[in-house]
Amino acid sequence: MAFNRMESATYLASLLAKSFSRALQERGQKLGFAPGQFPVLLELWAEEGLTQKQLLDKLDIEQATMANTxxxxxxxxxxxxxxxxxxxxxxQIFLTERAREIEAAAKEAALAADQSLLSGLRQFERELMLEYMRMALAHAARDANTA
Structure with missing residues (x-):
């Protein structure tokens, strides 16, 4: 059987992630943050004073990537x-006043990026897509825990 990249969830997910990242980068750049910083900001907006180790555990990224970010x-x-x-x-890591001030605008930028990229889908299609993505992520996490 020949490999068709347009039938590969892995390949398509990679393309989709790049598209979302580019869309968020355009919007986030105006506010002063990069797409890779957004997950860290989300965690710190929810709970300040986390350590780097706690952020690593919550975000599941490499130590070197977190240190650089x-x-x-x-x-x-x-x-x-x-x-x-x-x-x-x-x-412990704390937000600056500048980071606190951009919270609402940054979250709006992320929502706008989502809406822009999913604008061709009807509401129920968006909901299904998100549900399928959550299911795939849950399966991946389960598989990683049993490996």
């Missing part, structure tokens, strides 16, 4: 790091 966010004035009061080996 946090360094860029610090450079860009989105976060500050403070020594953890109980664990001198780790630092």
């Amino acid at each position: 946090l360094a860029r966010m610090e450079r860009d004035g989105l976060i500050v790091r403070r020594k953890h009061p109980q664990d001198k080996r780790s630092q």
